[in-house]
Amino acid sequence: xxxxxxxxxxxxxxxxxxxxxxxxxxxxxxxxxxxxxxxxxxxxxxxxxxxxxxxxxxxxxxxxxxxxxxxxxxxxxxxxxxxxxxxxxxxxxxxxxxxxxxxxxxxxxxxxxxxxxxxxxxxxxxxxxxxxxxxxxxxxxxxxxxxxxxxxxxxxxxxxxxxxxxxxxxxxxxxxxxxxxxxxxxxxxxxxxxxxxxxxxxxxxxxxxxxxxxxxxxxxxxxxxxxxxxxxxxxxxxxxxxxxxxxxxxxxxxxxxxxxxxxxxxxxxxxxxxxxxxxxxxxxxxxxxxxxxxxxxxxxxxxxxxxxxxxxxxxxxxxxxxxxxxxxxxxxxxxxx
Numbered sequence: 157x158x159x160x161x162x163x164x165x166x167x168x169x170x171x172x173x174x175x176x177x178x179x180x181x182x183x184x185x186x187x188x189x190x191x192x193x194x195x196x197x198x199x200x201x202x203x204x205x206x207x208x209x210x211x212x213x214x215x216x217x218x219x220x221x222x223x224x225x226x227x228x229x230x231x232x233x234x235x236x237x238x239x240x241x242x243x244x245x246x247x248x249x250x251x252x253x254x255x256x257x258x259x260x261x262x263x264x265x266x267x268x269x270x271x272x273x274x275x276x277x278x279x280x281x282x283x284x285x286x287x288x289x290x291x292x293x294x295x296x297x298x299x300x301x302x303x304x305x306x307x308x309x310x311x312x313x314x315x316x317x318x319x320x321x322x323x324x325x326x327x328x329x330x331x332x333x334x335x336x337x338x339x340x341x342x343x344x345x346x347x348x349x350x351x352x353x354x355x356x357x358x359x360x361x362x363x364x365x366x367x368x369x370x371x372x373x374x375x376x377x378x379x380x381x382x383x384x385x386x387x388x389x390x391x392x393x394x395x396x397x398x399x400x401x402x403x404x405x406x407x408x409x410x411x412x413x414x415x416x417x418x419x420x421x422x423x424x425x426x427x428x429x430x431x432x433x434x435x436x437x438x439x440x441x442x443x444x445x446x447x448x449x450x451x452x453x454x455x456x457x458x459x460x461x462x463x464x465x466x467x468x469x470x471x472x473x474x475x476x477x478x479x480x481x482x483x484x485x486x487x488x489x490x491x492x493x
Contacts, residue, residue, distance in 0.1 A: 196240055199240040213455075235260070246432070289308055291379070292305075
């Protein structure tokens with residue numbers, strides 16, 4: 157029975173390489189052509205929405221925040237564009253995925269810097285939280301380690317949080333470059349996760365670096381989320397988290413299912429190629445929605461936070477006013493508290 161099944165399999169089901177673009181396009185039927193056209197149109201619209209938003213940010217946002225916000229808003233359109241290229245040219249999947257991975261590694265570092273900038277910069281952040289502490293028992297690394305001590309907010313702890321995201325922006329491109337070098341020599345196979353191959357070890361090391369970077373962002377967000385509520389930091393962080401989950405976790409799950417042949421092949425696509433094909437199409441639709449939603453939250457005008465001195469003076473004035481009112485009430489015969 158197995159021999160008959162193997163004999164009837166299409167040759168592309170056992171192929172180690174995805175098909176060429178011409179072969180894929182020739183195999184498309186009318187619904188497939190309509191799907192390709194729709195997803196390509198969604199990618200183009202996402203790019204146009206981002207360009208319009210970037211022009212608005214460049215004109216209306218202070219120069220200190222301008223480049224950071226543009227970088228963060230570019231994450232979804234870039235992932236959508238690389239996914240669209242990989243959908244049209246299946247053999248470019250490894251390079252398009254690597255490009256999106258490098259770009260998003262930089263975006264994670266930029267998001268941490270954006271939270272610091274929204275607090276007024278590093279100096280003002282330290283003055284606002286001079287007696288505060290960071291809660292490091294947060295996800296994705298230490299959410300279950302409630303016994304971890306709270307760390308004082310100092311210039312040194314801010315430096316280490318920046319290092320936590322900056323290392324990811326530096327080492328991930330280096331590891332991807334190493335993967336391409338090994339691939340060119342025939343040593344690196346993207347879907348070969350055997351212990352003897354380098355793909356498994358490089359992927360594990362990149363996973364550790366990713367968790368450290370996300371941990372640093374989570375620590376900072378947990379501290380500033382109440383202060384920056386007026387600047388919609390919570391929905392902005394939610395959009396950032398959605399990109400992380402969809403671009404990493406969703407893609408990884410689909411690739412594992414494809415490697416295990418749970419996702420069947422569909423000539424001319426093998427199981428692994430079809431898994432990448434499905435992941436790319438999902439990412440195009442998801443990143444299109446995130447691009448449109450990001451425009452709503454990042455296009456608004458926000459007032460800068462008041463300096464710590466003004467906040468202290470305002471609190472003192474309120475206390476003085478309350479004291480005068482109470483003293484006046486006591487003079488009128490009311491009990492004095």
